[in-house]
Amino acid sequence: xxTILQKAELVEKxxxxxxxxxxxxxxADEAGQKxxxxxxxxxTILGNIEHNKVxxxxxxxxxxxxxxxxxxxxxxxxxxxxxGITIPLHRIHRIII
Numbered sequence: 001x002x003t004i005l006q007k008a009e010l011v012e013k014x015x016x017x018x019x020x021x022x023x024x025x026x027x028a029d030e031a032g033q034k035x036x037x038x039x040x041x042x043x044t045i046l047g048n049i050e051h052n053k054v055x056x057x058x059x060x061x062x063x064x065x066x067x068x069x070x071x072x073x074x075x076x077x078x079x080x081x082x083x084g085i086t087i088p089l090h091r092i093h094r095i096i097i
Contacts, residue, residue, distance in 0.1 A: 004093055008057055008066040016067065016085050019060040025090045026059050039095040040074045046097065047071045055096035058087050071095075 011019070027033050046052040047070040056079070057066045069081050078086040 004057055004064060005055065005066060005096070008064040011065045011067050013067045013069045013081055013085055014083075016081070016087060019062075019065070021088045021091045022061050023090070026093055027090075036089070036092060036095070037074075039097065040071065040079060040089075040092070043071045043095050043097055044074050044079075052097075055094075056087065057093040057096070058091050059093060060091065064093065 025033075027036055043052075043054045046054070051070055053068050053070050055066050055068050056071070057064065059065065067081075071079050072082060073080040074089075077090075078088055079092070080086055
């Protein structure tokens with residue numbers, strides 16, 4: 001069975017600002033959304049203390065993508081990567097630490 005990461009296209013973080021993100025949520029269930037926030041919180045701590053990179057699996061209007069980078073902050077609506085690049089929370093499928 002193919003995983004979501006295997007289907008995802010690698011995108012360099014510098015190109016994320018060029019992507020278009022629809023307003024729809026990609027994680028349908030509430031438990032999955034809570035797990036996503038916990039994983040994002042854990043990844044942010046690792047990013048700020050250890051400068052560890054994580055895989056972020058997300059979806060733009062063209063399909064599933066992933067990038068490997070450090071998460072600097074998590075806001076109400078977006079995550080912030082290095083250089084102020086953002087990804088909307090509602091478009092993130094998973095974080096792989």
